[in-house]
Amino acid sequence: MRYVFFTIIFMSFLFCSHSEAQEERPNILWISHEDLSPIYGCYGDEYASTPHIDKLAKSGIIFSRAFSNAPICAPARTTLITGMYAPSLGTQNLRSDIPVPEDMKILPEVLRGAGYYTSNNVKTDYNFSFEGRWDDCSKTAHWRNRPEGKPFFSVFNFMITHEGPINALRSEDTAQLKEHHDPDKAKLPPYLPDSPKMRKIWAHMYDLLSVFDNDVAHLLEQLKEDGLLDNTIIFVFSDHGHGLPGHKRWLDNSGLQVPFVLHVPEKYKYLVSNINTPKTDQIVGFVDFAPTVISLAGAQVPEMMEGKNFLGEKSQSKKYTYGYRDRADDCYDMxxxxxxxxxxxxxxxxxxxxxxxxxxxxxxxxxxxxxxxxxxxxxxxxxxxxxxxxxxxxxxxxxxxxxxxxxxxxxxxxxxDVVANLSEKLNSWMLKHHDTGLFNEGEMMQRAKKSHTSVFEMARDCSDQEFARILEAAQKVGKIEDVKELIPYLKDEDSAVRYWAVVALDAFEGDISAADDILTSLLDDNAESVAIKAAELKIKRQNDKKALDTLAKMLKLDFEPMVLQAAISTRLIGDRAAPLIPEIQNEIMPRYSGEVWGRYKNWLYPMFIGMALDQTQINCGYEIKINK
Structure with missing residues (x-):
């Protein structure tokens, strides 16, 4: 009887200890950096020198198929922190200020509600306001500032590998290194010219990665000092591909695939029970990071989040990852x-x-x-x-x-068959999420303002049939054989359909005279986005004076996103913009001037409007000085 009693007590102790271990929530640390593809040493890159990341990887998990959803900062980071596809929210363009649903809670807000202390040091770049969403979002943000006993979610973003330092070749950026990478041993991809300078840039990029590796070591040492290394799950990853041509801004694998190393302490291995190998080819995208972290923390994933948890018993595997490229700086693309x-x-x-x-x-x-x-x-x-x-x-x-x-x-x-399957999957994804990239950026925001809602809600107020019609028009771009195919779309009652029909005309390399009368009428379209694009095309193909007047009028609008479209179109007409230069210099540029780069008012729309109009002046023979 006495033996049975002590056995019960002992088993109860073991059960309680295990339950307490399971209930003890992990700290979670994100260590992210800029603009690098999967070139850590643990990925098999013999040119890299990343001993600290490699050591972390030896006891962790290497993801060989991890992807950013966008090849540039803002939409990639917006996706990361929201668990939402950026085109679903309207946050897909670089540095914009988009109204989002009032009830949308991003990752740190959900974790705060679950009792976590949240800190971000320091980059956001979310395309919407981050105010009030973190416990601390500043240059001094750190888990060490949390109340005693609270679990933490802390993010450290390192800028040293950004395209700026990569291309600047500043020796002071890598002065801490004892050894530097030999440019003669660099292996350049075939889309970069093999010149001495390009080799120096490539080698310098790897040096900057080594500097980041030291930054990782510093944070790991701080965790050890605080006795937290065995209680902290660590993510190490980049925000998208290299900060070089052919990678950043390029919507292909070289722009989207990222390194991602996950360290999980022994006591929390049960939280990643679906992965039992040191390297996994499981497909994960940035949209999945937020719901995964929330699940690791034992909190409830908001229904609004579109990503999937990829760790643990309740993980959901994915067969596909989706990417998007929209306006970057003053360059439209979609x-x-x-x-x-x-x-x-x-x-x-x-x-x-x-x-x-x-x-x-x-x-x-x-x-x-x-x-x-x-x-x-x-x-x-x-x-x-x-x-x-x-x-x-x-x-x-x-x-x-x-x-x-x-x-x-x-x-x-x-x-x-592969093309048909992937094409169908992409179409279905765009329609399912009411991809707001199917709207011109300015018009997207105008529609949301008119309906007094967020862009997300505005898009979902559109019927599936409306979206299907817009996508149908957009798919005509680059695919038509006869301009007459576009006539019904140019006359459509939906301005988004008309906009894409004009884009399709622009992409058509043959004679567009069959649509000239309609195109002329569109210079007075009640949708400014359509009128601007029609004007650009009329000037490029016919040097039309009335079209110049249309652009001049649009450059004077008060709505900056639409002014940006007009400025980009003005840049694209080359030296045919010469008649507009006096107004640009004396009336329009002063509205957007300031101290950024010694030229622009701020880092948002005024900067991109200014960049487009500065290039316009350069196209027309003027010398412009920019202090980048």
Whole structure:
């Protein structure tokens, strides 16, 4: 009897101890950095020097198929923190200020409600206000500032690997390193010219990664000092691909695939029970990070979140990841992608726009400057030259056998089933989420304002049939054989349909005279987005004076997102904008001038409007000084 009594007591102690261990919630630390593809040493890159990340990976999990959902900062980080696809919210364009649903709670808000202390040091770039959503979001934010005993979710964002430092080649950025990477040993991808300067930039990028590796070591040491390393789940990842041409801003695997190493202490291994290998090929996207962290914390994932938890007993595997590219800086583009881990399918909805647009952002120092120098000398490899030409409307790449994505397989006979499947998956995804990229940026915001709702809610107030009609028009871009196919769309009652019909006209390389009368009438369209695009096209094809007057009027609007569209169209007409220069210099530019780069009022729309109008002046023979 006595034996039975002590056995019961002992078993009860074990059960309680196990229950308490399970109930003890983990701390969660995100260590993120800018602009690098999967080149950690633990990914097999022998050129890299990342001993601290590699050591963490040895006792953790390496994700070989982790993807950002966007190849540039703001939409990628918006997706991360919301668990929502950026085009679903309307936050897909670079640095905008979008009204989001009042009841939307982002990751730190959900965790705060579950009793976590949340801190972010320091980058946000969410395309909506972060005020009040963190316990601390500042340059001094740290888990060490939390109330005693509280679990924490802390984010540290490191800028050292950003495209700015990568291209600047500043020796002070890597002064802490004892050894530097040898440019002669660099292995450049085929879409970058193999020149001494490009090799230096490539080697410097790896040096900056080594600096980040030291930053990781510093944070791990702080966890050890605080006795928290065994209580903290750690995510280490990049926000998108390299800050170099062919990666950042490029909607293909090189722009979207990211490194992601997950460290889970022994006591929390039961939380990742679905993964029992040191390396996993499970597909995960940034949209999945927020619901996964919430699940790790034992909290309830909001129904609104569109991502899926990828860890533990209740994990949900995914067959596909989706990507999006929209306006970046003052460069309009609109592309969507879907990847099944082997093939990536890309639909370019503005194929007439090359990746290298004639814009200030593509004339900056470093790799871009080097490409332009070699272009003038006729020394660019074919892989680089493709970046300066218009894009195909559709692309399919086999990333297993063609990791540099140089061979477009879209017309390969034995892959048409793959193309059809991925194309259908992409269409269904765009329609399911009411992809707001199907609206011109300014009009998207005007529609939301008119309906007194967020962009998300405005889009969902549109019927599935309305969205299907808009997508149908957008799919005409780059695909028509006769301009007459576009006439019904140019006359459609929905301005978004008319807008895409004009874009399709712009992309058509043949004679568009059959639509000229309609195009002329669209200069007075009640949708400013349509009138601006019609004016741009009329000037490019016919040097139309009335169209110039339309652009001049639109540049004077008070609504900055629409002024930006007009400024971009003005940039795209080249030296035909010369008659507008006096008004640009004396009336329009002063409204957007300030101290950013010694030129612009702030980092949002005024900066991009100013950049577009500065390039316009350069196109017309004026010299502009920008202190970047």
């Amino acid at each position: 592309s969507r992608s879907v990847c099944d881990g082997r093939y990536i399918y890309v639909r370019n909805f503005m194929p007439q726009m090359p990746y290298f647009q004639n814009a200030i952002i593509f004339h900056k120092a470093g790799s871009y400057e080097e490409i332009h120098r070699l272009e003038k000398l006729g020394q660019l490899p074919e892989g680089t030259q493709k970046m300066l030409r218009r894009k195909p409307a559709e692309q399919l790449f086999d990333i297993k056998n063609d990791p540099f994505e140089q061979n477009n397989l879209i017309n390969k006979n034995d892959l048409q």
